[in-house]
Ligand SMILES: Cc1cc2nc3c(=O)[nH]c(=O)nc-3n(C[C@H](O)[C@H](O)[C@H](O)COP(=O)(O)OP(=O)(O)OC[C@H]3O[C@@H](n4cnc5c(N)ncnc54)[C@H](O)[C@@H]3O)c2cc1C
Ligand code: SF4
Ligand code: SF4
């Protein structure tokens with residue numbers, strides 16, 4: 001379960017490496033200091049952690065690395081407030097607090113043998129990348145993999161250093177797009193939903209996972225429905241302001257479910273049956 | 279468990295003996311607001327008042343230190359906040375407030391993710407509940423499954439014509455009586471019958487509100503007009519959640535600097551704009567009526583759905599303390615009419631709120647019947 005017996009008290013971790021992804025997203029490789037706590041920290045793809053900068057506060061961040069990566073935990077963080085601004089000033093050797101893993105994560109065991117369609121926008125690639133790398137590391141457990149990922153501009157694309165490796169994986173169809181290209185960009189140009197329609201993945205024996213800005217998700221969901229994906233086949237992760245990540249502070253609920261505890265992963269079928277403030 | 283009689287004259291002696299051994303908190307009149315305060319030897323609590331603020335903060339602290347930290351040459355030292363709560367007695371707590379802790383226990387005693395500090399204070403506290411021998415106009419405990427004489431807490435007592443019937447409900451409670459056995463005499467069947475009669479009288483004096491079930495209320499979610507009308511006057515001041523014994527939302531804040539400091543959790547309110555405002559500005563509960571919807575549905579739909587009980591004890595404090603007279607009972611009655619769960623001929627409108635008397639004057643039970651419950 002959790003690494004700390006004291007629910008709201010984090011354990012200490014060290015940043016072993018940090019590098020810029022985009023002008024406002026930075027990736028951190030982190031190792032938990034205490035050996036027992038590190039061993040107890042066993043996440044599923046799609047789970048999150050509460051990272052602490054002591055003196056600044058806590059932020060919920062997706063564990064973007066796959067559980068098959070046991071050397072470190074990876075977090076890709078967008079600079080957008082008190083805690084995330086401070087984290088961006090940190091680098092190798094600096095100490096963070098960490099507690100978790102939290103949330104339900106993706107039900108990857110029940111997806112064995114299925115084709116995966118992974119659709120991401122902007123920093124929204126971070127949570128689904130844990131599934132992508134998990135499926136690559138367990139390649140025979142899954143069918144065909146389709147990736148559709150986009151950002152505003154080439155410089156806003158995250159995980160560029162992974163594309164070559166992903167492109168070489170067998171049965172993996174990679175589609176990277178930008179809203180607006182530049183002189184050097186020779187790839188696809190167009191919004192994620194537009195490219196998704198071009199790629200037109202089949203719903204046959206497939207699961208579609210999507211994470212990104214609300215407006216992208218809105219159109220992606222419409223398009224998937226048009227392609228005859230059922231609400232049970234569509235999976236998304238939700239966001240919301242969080243303070244505790246353990247279902248206590250009250251604020252992150254969608255109806256009687258907490259995004260932090262019962263989510264952040266929901267099927268569209270579940271979301272359709274819930275009344276909530278999104 | 280034991281049932282005894284304590285003469286009114288021996289109440290002070292019992293309290294003094296408890297004060298000698300424990301920290302004892304009891305209802306005390308205060309400037310501006312009455313509340314639970316630590317009492318001293320020889321001090322008689324205000325046994326007949328309903329405190330303006332609930333005893334919630336004695337266990338679910340308004341501000342609790344989660345940890346302190348310090349950067350040193352070897353890294354960061356983190357010292358978790360205290361989990362052992364000080365032994366204390368909450369004396370003269372009303373059944374509704376006593377019940378409120380049993381509700382907050384549900385999320386905080388989660389076996390997988392217990393909130394150790396709340397648990398520490400809870401386990402270190404004994405609740406001595408005083409049954410109500412009259413109801414306020416704003417009380418509606420009987421409508422949510424409680425009762426003015428509900429046996430909840432560790433010790434239960436009731437004023438029956440100038441003496442107290444005292445019953446222990448837990449081992450912890452029994453100790454408080456046994457350690458002072460000389461002050462108590464045996465209770466008779468007549469005494470117990472008298473208590474039962476008083477309890478029934480008070481309960482009968484209280485108007486009963488029908489409450490739609492969790493699912494029916496959730497179905498109201500998309501009726502924007504209903505929520506907007508209901509919330510019309512609300513100022514988002516948060517007074518209602520502050521005085522509510524069952525509201526438990528909190529915020530987490532760091533104090534100090536990045537070399538040395540503390541982390542605290544403190545009461546928050548779902549009625550505040552900032553409650554759901556995320557980095558970047560997105561706020562799914564931007565409007566006050568969405569926040570009101572959250573407060574009402576959390577208490578009467580989501581919490582019952584999850585834990586089986588309504589997360590309101592009918593104490594009426596939110597009704598009494600609202601500066602613009604928002605009345606939770608209007609939500610309950612109005613929702614019945616809208617969900618179609620109301621009895622035939624029920625034409626309750628949401629508009630007559632200003633005609634209500636929200637005072638909490640303590641009246642003899644029979645007089646409360648005459649004046650009506652204010653509904
Ligand atoms: C399930 C989930 C997964 C996430 N994964 C990532 C990720 O992989 N990478 C990434 O960059 N961001 C992610 N976020 C968003 C990230 O949590 C917020 O951007 C971050 O908390 C903002 O904190 P701040 O102190 O910089 O902002 P401020 O606006 O200064 O926020 C103050 C406090 O409010 C809370 N808060 C504010 N906004 C959010 C928010 N959107 N979500 C949760 N809490 C918030 C935090 O406790 C924060 O400390 C995720 C959010 C959720 C809910
Ligand atoms: S919601 Fe109002 S009546 Fe119910 S417990 Fe809270 S303060 Fe009391
Ligand atoms: S006390 Fe009244 S005005 Fe203040 S937030 Fe509550 S309902 Fe609104």
Ligand code: FES
Pocket residue numbers: 241242243244245246247248249250251252253258259260261
């Ligand atoms: S973040 Fe506190 S309840 Fe979900």
